Amino acid sequence: MKIRRFTFNMFAVNTYVVWDEASGEAAIVDPGMVSASDNRRLTDFITDNKLTVKHLINTHLHVDHAIGNGFVTETYGTPMSANSKDGFLGQAMQGQARMFGLDIDVNNVTINHELNNGDRIALGDDYLEVLEVPGHSPGSIALYSPSGKFVITGDALFSGSIGRTDLPGGNQKQLTQSIMARLFTLPDDTTVYPGHGPDTTIGYEKQFNPFF
Numbered sequence: 001m002k003i004r005r006f007t008f009n010m011f012a013v014n015t016y017v018v019w020d021e022a023s024g025e026a027a028i029v030d031p032g033m034v035s036a037s038d039n040r041r042l043t044d045f046i047t048d049n050k051l052t053v054k055h056l057i058n059t060h061l062h063v064d065h066a067i068g069n070g071f072v073t074e075t076y077g078t079p080m081s082a083n084s085k086d087g088f089l090g091q092a093m094q095g096q097a098r099m100f101g102l103d104i105d106v107n108n109v110t111i112n113h114e115l116n117n118g119d120r121i122a123l124g125d126d127y128l129e130v131l132e133v134p135g136h137s138p139g140s141i142a143l144y145s146p147s148g149k150f151v152i153t154g155d156a157l158f159s160g161s162i163g164r165t166d167l168p169g170g171n172q173k174q175l176t177q178s179i180m181a182r183l184f185t186l187p188d189d190t191t192v193y194p195g196h197g198p199d200t201t202i203g204y205e206k207q208f209n210p211f212f
């Protein structure tokens with residue numbers, strides 16, 4: 001499994017394209033594009049690498065991670081997958097934008113396919129495994145690739161930090177517990193691709209993350 005990071009919008013959200021090399025089947029995770037040039041960077045990459053977009057996945061439904069959902073759906077006709085416990089956030093996109101001080105029009109997003117802990121999302125003959133990691137938001141998930149030795153952690157786990165827990169539905173105790181149970185049990189050499197900032201590894205965070 002291959003992965004490519006893009007960084008979009010005023011919140012520097014990491015958007016990921018994940019794909020199976022043999023089949024060219026791809027998933028777009030947390031589309032944060034806000035401009036035509038952002039959109040073009042993403043679509044050029046998909047086209048240049050001859051990828052077929054099979055999945056649109058949101059690690060959670062904060063507006064900065066879902067602002068480009070509409071464009072992906074319109075362009076590729078891809079249904080959206082996320083955990084149902086973040087459904088209420090998907091129905092409050094404009095309110096979230098106001099709360100974050102964003103002067104933009106953003107459409108609500110509706111979950112078409114619910115993802116739960118242990119689900120496998122197929123890309124060709126390979127897959128991503130869904131890990132529920134609530135606490136930053138109630139429906140936060142991580143996406144683990146055993147073959148690629150990486151995990152996309154959304155805003156649950158960052159390099160040297162964890163997600164904020166002061167937003168609706170946040171809970172710090174739940175977040176640290178879910179990271180310990182679902183992420184720190186992965187192999188130490190697993191690369192962590194977070195929703196913001198640089199990548200890290202599970203082993204490094206287990207040793208040095210100040211929240212544990």
Ligand SMILES: [Zn+2]
Pocket residue numbers: 060062065136155
């Ligand atoms: Zn978030």
